[in-house]
Every structure is written in structure tokens, then in C-alpha cells.
Amino acid sequence: MAISPIPARLLNRPTLINHKNMRFLISDAPSDSNLALYIAEFERHNTTDIVRVCDPTYATVPLNNLGIKVHDWPFGDGEGPPPAIVRDWIELVEQRFGKDPEKEPSSAIAVHCVAGLGRAPLLVAIALIEAGMTPEESIAFIREHRRGALNTKQIKFIMDYKPRRARKSKCTIL
Structure with a gap:
């Protein structure tokens, strides 16, 4: 049985999404056999965190040794995330990028699922909405950079998503 060689480059390169003070790398799931190629991409973009929203397909030790924190927040394929994951995701984004939209990001958060499309x-998209985009703008922006992203159920979730800033504001009638 012949062992197939490790590819010299990734077949599906991560997609860099820049908006205001935020940088994200969207990708498909690494495996133990191609993790070194992903690590090169993560280092190139100064990735501080990886959010894994699918079942594990690689060991996290090499990433942890580089100071990259892996967050395991799996949720159903084709579905929207549960409220606890949304809360943790928004908190991570705010911790890494702050709240100043003019500040140039010095790092990136990588996020992946199996194919990097859902x-x-x-x-x-949730982070972009929290930063002021409309749901429609966030969908178009992501699809402009990552063809085939987001299925019908996920688009509905995005369209129905209410940003935290809207929930925090209280209208007082005098």
C-alpha cells in the first residue's frame, strides 16, 4: 500500500474576511495530515484563536504550542448556533478586536467547519452584524469572498438575528 504524499499546498485555501477592526479566516477543517499547511496560513495572518464548530479532525497540541487557542464550539451541520455559542463567539470577537472600529487589527480569528461553507x-456573519452591517450586507459580503457560503436555513438564521446592541438599547418615551 502506497502512502500518498502530503500536498505542497492547500486545495481550499482559507478565506480572509476584513471588516473594520476585525479579521477572520474561514476555512474547511484541517486534518492531522495537512495541519502544517494550515499552521503556515494561521501564522501568516497572526491567528490567535481557532474556533472549531464541527467534530475534531486534528490534534490541537501543535497549535497550543504556538500559542494559538482552539475553541471547540460544535453545533449541527446546516443549523444556526445555540445562544451559548453566539454569546461566547461575540465575547471572543470583542476580546480580540476591541470595540474601536478604527483600530487596525493585528491578528485574526480562524473559524472552520467541515467544508467552510456553512x-x-x-x-x-454574526460578527459583521454586531459591527453594524445589515443581515443582507453580511451575507453578500461573505459570499463575495467565499462562493457557495451559507444555506437557506443559515440565511434565515442571519436574517432573523438581532444584534446585542439592539437588545441593550431601551427606548424611553418622555
């Missing part, structure tokens, strides 16, 4: 772009 769950991962959905989380990035």
Missing part, C-alpha cells in the same frame, strides 16, 4: 461563515 457554520463558519455563519459565525462571521
